[in-house]
Amino acid sequence: MNTLIVGGGKLVYFLSRTFSSKGYGVTIINRDKAECVWLARQLKATVVYGDGSDPRILEEAHADGVDTLLAVTPHDEDNLAICQLAKLRFGVPRTLALVNDPDNEDVFRQLGVTTAFSTTRLLSNLIEQKAAFEDITSLAPLADGKVNITEVVLPDDSPVVRRSLMDIGLPPDSLVAGLIRGERPIIPRGVTTLEAGDRLIVITLPANHGRVLRMLTGDTA
Amino acid sequence: MTARKGLFIVVVGCGRLGSYLANKLSNDGASVVAVDNDEKAFEALTAEYSGFRIEGDATEFAVLKQARMDKADIVIGATHDDNVNMMIAQVAQKVFHVPKVIVRVVEARRVELCQALGIECVCPTTIGSDMVLRSLEEAPRVPGDGGQP
Numbered sequence: 001m002n003t004l005i006v007g008g009g010k011l012v013y014f015l016s017r018t019f020s021s022k023g024y025g026v027t028i029i030n031r032d033k034a035e036c037v038w039l040a041r042q043l044k045a046t047v048v049y050g051d052g053s054d055p056r057i058l059e060e061a062h063a064d065g066v067d068t069l070l071a072v073t074p075h076d077e078d079n080l081a082i083c084q085l086a087k088l089r090f091g092v093p094r095t096l097a098l099v100n101d102p103d104n105e106d107v108f109r110q111l112g113v114t115t116a117f118s119t120t121r122l123l124s125n126l127i128e129q130k131a132a133f134e135d136i137t138s139l140a141p142l143a144d145g146k147v148n149i150t151e152v153v154l155p156d157d158s159p160v161v162r163r164s165l166m167d168i169g170l171p172p173d174s175l176v177a178g179l180i181r182g183e184r185p186i187i188p189r190g191v192t193t194l195e196a197g198d199r200l201i202v203i204t205l206p207a208n209h210g211r212v213l214r215m216l217t218g219d220t221a
Numbered sequence: 222m223t224a225r226k227g228l229f230i231v232v233v234g235c236g237r238l239g240s241y242l243a244n245k246l247s248n249d250g251a252s253v254v255a256v257d258n259d260e261k262a263f264e265a266l267t268a269e270y271s272g273f274r275i276e277g278d279a280t281e282f283a284v285l286k287q288a289r290m291d292k293a294d295i296v297i298g299a300t301h302d303d304n305v306n307m308m309i310a311q312v313a314q315k316v317f318h319v320p321k322v323i324v325r326v327v328e329a330r331r332v333e334l335c336q337a338l339g340i341e342c343v344c345p346t347t348i349g350s351d352m353v354l355r356s357l358e359e360a361p362r363v364p365g366d367g368g369q370p
Contacts, residue, residue, distance in 0.1 A: 053304055055330055076280045077304040080311075081334070088337045103282035111311050 001025070004061055004092075006052035006082050007072035008035050015070070016045045027061045053081040055089055063090040072098040076108075083113045115144065148204050149177075152216050156196045159218045166190035174212045175203045226250030231293045233257075233279045233309050234300030238325060240265035242297060247272045254288045257300075279309055290317045298324030303331050310340040 002025040005012050016026040016039075026045040029052040030036050040047040050057035052071065063069065069086045071079035076099050083095035096115045097108055108116035142149065154161055160168045165176060165188055178201040179186050179194075186192065194200075204212045228251045232243045235257035243255045244267050253272030256279050257263065263274045277284035279300060290296060296313040298306035306324035313319040326335055326342040335342040 053331075054328075055334070075304070077302065077308040080308050081304040081331075084338060085334055088334065101281050101283075104280075107282060107312055107316055110315055 001067045002065055003027070004029065004063055004066040004069045004086070005072065006030075006070070006079075007074075007098075008032055011072055013039065013042065015072075016043050020044050027066070029057060029061050053078050053085060055085060058082075058085060058090060063092060066090070066092050068092070068094040068096065070096045070098075074100065076100055076104050080108060080111065080113065083108075084111070087112060109144075145206065148206065148209050150202045150204065150209070150213065152200045152202055152213060154194060154196055154198045154200065155217060157218055158194075158196065158216060160194050160216055161196045162193060164191050164193050168194075168215065170215065171208045171211060173205045174208055177201045177203050228252070228294040229289070229292055230254070230295040230297065231256065231285075231288050231290055231313075232297045232299060233288075234298065234306070235262040235265060235274075236299065236301055237265075239297070239299035242299065243272060244270050254293075256284065256288050280305055282312070285309070285312060285317070290319065293317065293319045295319070295321045295323075298322070301327075303328050306342075307331070307335060307338070307340060310335075310342075311338060314339070 003019050004027045005015055006029045008030045012028060012030070016028055019026045020043065026043070027048065028039055028045050029048045029050060030039060031049070031051050033049055036047045036049040039045065046061070048057060048061040050060070052058065052073070063086050066086070069083065069092045071082040073079055073082075079097040079099065083097045086092040087095050094114045096117070097113045099105055099108060099116050099118045100120070102118040102121045105116045105118050105121065170176070176188055179188055179192075180199040181195060181197070200216065202212060202216070225246060226249060230246050230251045231254045232239050232246070233256045235243060235255045239255065239257070240262070243253050247253045247270045253270070254275060255263065255266065255272060256275045256277060258276065258278045260276045266274070275284065275288050277287065279285060290313055293313070296309065296319045298309045300306055303326045306326060310322050310324045313322045323341045323343065326332060326344050327346055329344055329346045332342060332344050332347065
């Protein structure tokens, strides 16, 4: 896979190191000359000096042969212009933009950016989840966070312990897809009775995510 | 009074172009909101300017909402940054469904992208150079000495 990263700082440095170690081709566009020299010395990547929202610079970086472009400059407007230019002019199939304003995540998707992600949103999601439920691990957000897969360990005082799945009345659009009791994986049915210490694999939508997790853990926070 | 009387117009960027337009449109009877991230920029608005001033970064969605872009008849992007203007234009068109959106793009190389994105843009660079070239064509050709001293 060929990747093109536009931006600077440690983020770009560590991203390209990670991608190189996975065997991806990496090209970096950076508008600071001194940083370009440093990056070129430190990394195996090709480094192009210039403004990534300038079509000539993207051409110089061979954007037309790239599978994925990441725009991670500190400016939302530049990241948008870079992704759109890459997609429309150079036919890059997958574009990712960092957004500072979390509201721009939705806006960018409407404007054709494949994936827009906000550090603010990611961090605040992590903090909220960790602060409320210590026994909960978010396994994977699917479809840009439209579906959550979460692992929940049932505490001793959980209100659903010793009750069957069909009795606890999980809301629509939620599912206990699997559970692990000790070492034994179980695909539960309605009659399966839950026990303290069970690790549940729960599928939820963002709208009912919090409610489902509170029902299972009994945490009213 | 002109046809612009009664229209609601958001002007983003209150520099030379933005403030000139905001003053003129306000005098024409439009209700105008001027947006700039530097409060000092509003000093360019005249005493007769009767519109609103909003200090904020136009790439922040909440600022555009605060400017009531959802109610705008016209949005003008006149910041000094082409990419900001292009982003505002698209948000105005695709998210707020503003019927008329026009922005300034200084860099001639970006005009093509604007067209691909369906953004109406005015490029002072190409306009200025076209006018200069036209003026040169109209000028009487006086044979010179080829710049030799």
